[in-house]
Amino acid sequence: MLYDLKAKIEKNQQLSASVYYLELSMPKIPAKLKPGHFVHIRLMHTNDPLLRRPLSVNRIVERKLKNKIIRNIGIVYKIVGKGTNLLKEMAAGEQVDVLGPLGNGFELACLKPKQPIILVSGGMGIAPLVFLAQTLSKAIPEKQITAFLGMDTKKNLILADNLKKLGCAVHISTDDGSQGFKGYVSELLEKKLLKLKPNELNPYIYACGPKPMLKAVGMVAAKFNLSGQVSLDEMMGCGIGACLGCVIKTVDLKKQQPFVYKRICKDGPVFGINEILWEE
Ligand SMILES: Cc1cc2nc3c(=O)[nH]c(=O)nc-3n(C[C@H](O)[C@H](O)[C@H](O)COP(=O)(O)OP(=O)(O)OC[C@H]3O[C@@H](n4cnc5c(N)ncnc54)[C@H](O)[C@@H]3O)c2cc1C
Ligand code: FES
Incomplete structure (x- = not known):
């Protein structure tokens, strides 16, 4: 199932000179989200860049909120050009448009028991x-x-x-x-x-x-x-x-x-x- 959702930025923190960690909360995280899937992100406050930018899901983060466990999506992105430069300026509380999960993702079923x-x-x-x-x-x-x-x-x-x-x-x-x-x-x-x-x-x-x-x-x-x-x-x-x-x-x-x-x-x-x- 493909979702097109407005996601709230929970964190947008610098990890190194050119790399940031973005954490997004959204109304729901697709149940079938798996490693290797990516999301296509559109900045909602501008039409330039017009096209979405693909970024991989880096982790699922579980946080406790009012006795409820909520699951956020973590993304780690490098500043490359216009889109990622604009993204790094966004603050917690602002929203981005997220289309996903996209792609096929890694296959795990092929692993043999005890295979390193x-x-x-x-x-x-x-x-x-x-x-x-x-x-x-x-x-x-x-x-x-x-x-x-x-x-x-x-x-x-x-x-x-x-x-x-x-x-x-x-x-x-x-x-x-x-x-x-x-x-x-x-x-x-x-x-x-x-x-x-x-x-x-x-x-x-x-x-x-x-x-x-x-x-x-x-x-x-x-x-x-x-x-x-x-x-x-x-x-x-x-x-x-x-x-x-x-x-x-x-x-x-x-x-x-x-x-x-x-x-x-x-x-x-x-x-x-x-x-x-x-x-x-
Ligand atoms: C499936 C997928 C998953 C990805 N996951 C991540 C991720 O988790 N973290 C991350 O940091 N990046 C990831 N990327 C790369 C990321 O999408 C690009 O760095 C980003 O779109 C650049 O956007 P921009 O507007 O900042 O740069 P642009 O202005 O679009 O481009 C700036 C320069 O970078 C080059 N460029 C742009 N995108 C790419 C690309 N995909 N490959 C090679 N050169 C490119 C352009 O030719 C241009 O010279 C992923 C890409 C794909 C396809
Ligand atoms: S980006 Fe359009 S077919 Fe892959």
């Missing part, structure tokens, strides 16, 4: 993976989750502590070596996978981040014969599958054509780890 889970993020790709870790740690408390977080530099690193609090083992890479492994997160992942013992159950990978990083993670997964899912980031128009502005070439799973186009907003943003035909 690996989360891999590049930059803001960490945002939906926190909701995924939150959901997994609630649903399967004994789950072993290891997170590999890639960032350009230490001062931009966010949400690592949230993952640790959820029980994840966290490994960090930075491009400049200011924290953790120096290099790409895909290289760090490969280094750790090389240490897997032959009798260990193969881990399942969930990744989110920029396309080159997801391509590299897909290559590592293929090398170790691992399954998983990747969540793609793309500029979007409608967000509901109508404008075809977000298509990407994917493997034809029916093996009838060299490739098929899929819409990242509607068929994705989550795809099989080796389903995308990367062109860059």
Whole structure:
């Protein structure tokens, strides 16, 4: 069920130089909201930008209000351009228009019992993976989750502590070596996978981040014969599958054509780890 709701801003707090945490309360949170879903946000006080901006659900927050438990949606967003610059100026009590939940979300049913889970993020790709870790740690408390977080530099690193609090083992890479492994997160992942013992159950990978990083993670997964899912980031128009502005070439799973186009907003943003035909 798709909702178009007016949501009240409960918090809009700065987390780092360019990243903010937005908490929204709304008349109802869709029951079927799952990790990997995103919402399409429209600023109601201006027509510029006209188009909505897609942002992932980062967490569900439970708060006690007059002896009632209410559930808010948390979003973590980076200041990129006009829309996010305007959003950061908004104060608690103001409203935004929220369309969602959108996209397919991560699939959890494919996990085998006791299968270890690996989360891999590049930059803001960490945002939906926190909701995924939150959901997994609630649903399967004994789950072993290891997170590999890639960032350009230490001062931009966010949400690592949230993952640790959820029980994840966290490994960090930075491009400049200011924290953790120096290099790409895909290289760090490969280094750790090389240490897997032959009798260990193969881990399942969930990744989110920029396309080159997801391509590299897909290559590592293929090398170790691992399954998983990747969540793609793309500029979007409608967000509901109508404008075809977000298509990407994917493997034809029916093996009838060299490739098929899929819409990242509607068929994705989550795809099989080796389903995308990367062109860059
Ligand atoms: C499914 C999905 C989930 C997302 N979740 C998050 C999230 O949780 N947190 C977060 O910070 N961001 C997220 N994004 C990215 C976010 O939507 C964009 O950063 C945002 O729309 C930028 O809006 P703006 O008006 O500030 O920038 P604009 O003025 O629209 O753009 C400024 C510059 O950034 C580039 N740009 C804009 N959007 C993107 C994009 N999606 N990918 C690459 N380049 C882009 C433009 O080409 C332009 O050069 C997500 C995107 C998608 C598709
Ligand atoms: S953004 Fe319109 S079809 Fe995906």
